[in-house]
Amino acid sequence: xxxxRKLAVLRAIVExxxxxxxxxxxxxxxxxxxxxxxxxxxRNDMAALEDEGLIAQPHTSAGRIPTDKGYRFFVDxxxxxxxxxxxxxxxxxxxxxDAHDLDDVVQRSVRLLAQLTQQVAIVQYPSLxxxxxxxxxxxxxxxxxxxxxxxxxxxxxxxxxxxxxxxxTDELIGELRLRLNSAAAGERIATAATALGALPEQADGxxxxxxxxxxxxxxxxxxxxxxxxxxVVGGTANLAxxxxxxxxxxxxxLEALEEHVVLLKLLGEATTSETVTVRIGTEGPxxxxxxxxxxxxxxxxxxxxxxxxxxxxPTRMDYPGSMAAVRAVARYLSTIxxxx
Amino acid sequence: xxxxRKLAVLRAIVExxxxxxxxxxxxxxxxxxxxxxxxxxxRNDMAALEDEGLIAQPHTSAGRIPTDKGYRFFVDxxxxxxxxxxxxxxxxxxxxxDAHDLDDVVQRSVRLLAQLTQQVAIVQYPSLxxxxxxxxxxxxxxxxxxxxxxxxxxxxxxxxxxxxxxxxTDELIGELRLRLNSAAAGERIATAATALGALPEQADGxxxxxxxxxxxxxxxxxxxxxxxxxxVVGGTANLAxxxxxxxxxxxxxLEALEEHVVLLKLLGEATTSETVTVRIGTEGPxxxxxxxxxxxxxxxxxxxxxxxxxxxxPTRMDYPGSMAAVRAVARYLSTIxxxx
DNA sequence: CTTGGCACTCCGGAGACCCGAGTGCCAGCC
DNA sequence: GGCTGGCACTCGGGTCTCCGGAGTGCCAAG
Numbered sequence: 001x002x003x004x005r006k007l008a009v010l011r012a013i014v015e016x017x018x019x020x021x022x023x024x025x026x027x028x029x030x031x032x033x034x035x036x037x038x039x040x041x042x043r044n045d046m047a048a049l050e051d052e053g054l055i056a057q058p059h060t061s062a063g064r065i066p067t068d069k070g071y072r073f074f075v076d077x078x079x080x081x082x083x084x085x086x087x088x089x090x091x092x093x094x095x096x097x098d099a100h101d102l103d104d105v106v107q108r109s110v111r112l113l114a115q116l117t118q119q120v121a122i123v124q125y126p127s128l129x130x131x132x133x134x135x136x137x138x139x140x141x142x143x144x145x146x147x148x149x150x151x152x153x154x155x156x157x158x159x160x161x162x163x164x165x166x167x168x169t170d171e172l173i174g175e176l177r178l179r180l181n182s183a184a185a186g187e188r189i190a191t192a193a194t195a196l197g198a199l200p201e202q203a204d205g206x207x208x209x210x211x212x213x214x215x216x217x218x219x220x221x222x223x224x225x226x227x228x229x230x231x232v233v234g235g236t237a238n239l240a241x242x243x244x245x246x247x248x249x250x251x252x253x254l255e256a257l258e259e260h261v262v263l264l265k266l267l268g269e270a271t272t273s274e275t276v277t278v279r280i281g282t283e284g285p286x287x288x289x290x291x292x293x294x295x296x297x298x299x300x301x302x303x304x305x306x307x308x309x310x311x312x313x314p315t316r317m318d319y320p321g322s323m324a325a326v327r328a329v330a331r332y333l334s335t336i337x338x339x340x
Numbered sequence: 341x342x343x344x345r346k347l348a349v350l351r352a353i354v355e356x357x358x359x360x361x362x363x364x365x366x367x368x369x370x371x372x373x374x375x376x377x378x379x380x381x382x383r384n385d386m387a388a389l390e391d392e393g394l395i396a397q398p399h400t401s402a403g404r405i406p407t408d409k410g411y412r413f414f415v416d417x418x419x420x421x422x423x424x425x426x427x428x429x430x431x432x433x434x435x436x437x438d439a440h441d442l443d444d445v446v447q448r449s450v451r452l453l454a455q456l457t458q459q460v461a462i463v464q465y466p467s468l469x470x471x472x473x474x475x476x477x478x479x480x481x482x483x484x485x486x487x488x489x490x491x492x493x494x495x496x497x498x499x500x501x502x503x504x505x506x507x508x509t510d511e512l513i514g515e516l517r518l519r520l521n522s523a524a525a526g527e528r529i530a531t532a533a534t535a536l537g538a539l540p541e542q543a544d545g546x547x548x549x550x551x552x553x554x555x556x557x558x559x560x561x562x563x564x565x566x567x568x569x570x571x572v573v574g575g576t577a578n579l580a581x582x583x584x585x586x587x588x589x590x591x592x593x594l595e596a597l598e599e600h601v602v603l604l605k606l607l608g609e610a611t612t613s614e615t616v617t618v619r620i621g622t623e624g625p626x627x628x629x630x631x632x633x634x635x636x637x638x639x640x641x642x643x644x645x646x647x648x649x650x651x652x653x654p655t656r657m658d659y660p661g662s663m664a665a666v667r668a669v670a671r672y673l674s675t676i677x678x679x680x
Numbered sequence: 681c682t683t684g685g686c687a688c689t690c691c692g693g694a695g696a697c698c699c700g701a702g703t704g705c706c707a708g709c710c
Numbered sequence: 711g712g713c714t715g716g717c718a719c720t721c722g723g724g725t726c727t728c729c730g731g732a733g734t735g736c737c738a739a740g
Contacts, residue, residue: 363733365732365733365734366733366734367732367733368732379733380723383733383735385736386734387734387735397733397734400734401732401733401734401736402732402733403732403733403734
């Protein structure tokens with residue numbers, strides 16, 4: 001038995017099954033893929049592949065379908081990323097470049113990804129922790145409530161209402177704003193926080209105490225990364241193509257998509273932008289989603305990704321296509337954020 | 341035939357059908373609702389109701405189900421809003437008050453509404469056009485690109501990148517910021533725009549021309565209400581309870597939920613906060629959603645609503661419950677935004 | 681106007697049946 | 711040793727039939 005052909009058979013099975021969503025038999029396989037051997041031979045190969053746990057048959061006397069392990073093998077060894085067509089590239093860049101807003105960029109990315117892959121797309125907002133502060137704005141809401149608006153270099157805008165135990169004056173706010181910005185601009189939140197901590201000391205006595213409380217409140221509000229988990233989902237209508245098994249596929253999927261925490265888990269460690277991570281079926285962290293796969297990658301600077309994006313779909317998905325689309329969108333997104 | 345009983349029968353049919361999702365027959369009806377008459381009598385009533393187009397039978401020899409017209413009658417004449425239980429009220433207010441952010445408030449509202457009604461919930465962000473400007477912040481991105489951040493009284497923050505045909509200086513920005521804010525703070529965008537239009541004239545010659553272009557760009561960016569349509573959707577997992585007819589219920593629903601424009605159409609004219617609007621089945625603007633109903637209302641100031649919120653579900657939904665929940669959430673949301 | 685009776689309809693589940701695709705294995709062939 | 715054709719076997723799933731039960735409409739009597 002030729003090892004090479006056995007792998008060709010595996011590839012053919014994966015491709016066929018992904019395309020038709022039906023168990024594939026030996027006969028149709030040789031017909032569709034010009035393997036140059038007889039069905040019987042393919043059957044032998046299939047038996048071997050089944051022994052290795054790469055494929056399985058749902059019922060006796062049915063065709064074979066790939067197992068998670070089979071997909072894994074396919075993804076790792078039998079596939080190269082499809083290149084995007086020139087037209088697709090053009091579509092991507094023009095679609096994304098029309099955006100005038102970070103919200104807009106993210107929204108468009110999600111749509112794009114969903115449309116390219118015909119799957120559910122997830123895009124995470126640029127992480128607060130990993131981007132730098134461009135500007136801090138303070139707006140008095142009342143004498144003891146302050147709205148702090150953080151404008152990040154990625155264009156992300158974050159706001160916090162801070163309740164203060166002291167009375168505010170316009171003068172105080174103005175001074176605070178100046179100092180805050182000179183201390184924090186260009187820094188990351190974490191480093192800015194320490195820099196800000198030093199601020200009160202530089203002030204003269206009377207204001208020092210006021211500074212102390214205000215800065216402390218600000219720092220606390222800023223470093224509360226509870227909203228660091230902003231994610232946007234799109235293409236849920238593509239779930240409709242999941243096919244039949246409603247209760248076991250679509251419901252848990254919809255539930256997961258509601259829970260941003262779960263989504264973040266799914267995107268998981270895909271925080272490096274150079275590689276596309278593929279999590280197949282039970283490899284994922286969520287038991288309920290044992291028949292779904294995640295294709296994800298990071299975007300932003302190449303060394304340390306700002307955030308992740310990806311698609312989620314049934315294990316029987318077009319991995320090469322999805323991987324290519326995910327990578328392409330991530331790249332364009334990175335360049336766009338770089339410009340901004 | 342007693343008219344009053346006939347309506348009781350209609351009510352019973354609606355309630356039963358909503359609860360069981362199965363056509364309801366005369367016999368089970370008298371059993372479950374103690375109508376005090378025989379099934380045969382009820383059958384006569386049913387025949388009359390069917391003549392009036394309020395109920396229908398899916399097949400001969402099946403029970404009856406309400407028609408859209410039947411639901412309409414039920415909603416208009418046979419129902420009073422369920423009061424929320426004290427526990428529910430407490431849950432709502434405490435859940436919403438924990439929010440520290442407009443985004444947070446909206447997000448929580450959507451979840452709350454979805455959970456209360458067990459349906460898909462939609463909440464629209466406070467309209468830009470109808471709220472007032474609290475503060476305008478300008479941040480230089482480069483010498484000829486300016487980031488304008490609009491902070492509205494509702495806590496909504498909107499940003500725009502403005503490309504300018506002139507060089508910016510810190511001094512210019514500072515002055516601009518002062519003038520902008522004194523002219524625009526407390527105004528609505530529309531009125532602010534005209535006020536801003538007058539600004540350049542007040543400046544002295546050299547700066548006047550710079551002002552003119554900058555202000556023009558700003559006004560244009562601000563009054564571009566393309567993002568006025570921000571809506572948030574939640575509870576899509578509840579679609580799973582839609583039941584069987586996948587292709588005809590869930591897919592178009594998911595597709596509609598992706599399109600914010602469509603959602604806005606659905607919320608439609610529900611811009612008054614005093615009444616809860618109910619759109620049943622084909623009464624709605626979207627053909628594909630002919631078997632779904634929308635329960636919506638406005639929130640914000642009582643005279644002119646800031647925006648709308650509501651739930652979308654199958655025509656066979658619990659109207660009294662949904663209406664009550666929608667109204668309750670809208671009210672709490674209004675008070676919260678009032679405080680902020 | 682209400683009610684019991686009765687004949688009629690028809691949906692939908694259970695069972696029987698069969699076809700066809702697919703398999704495993706074996707013996708022969710290169 | 712690997713490939714191939716042949717063959718008996720399996721079994722899912724579509725089709726058909728059948729039947730019960732829930733529901734109806736109508737009618738005549740109270």
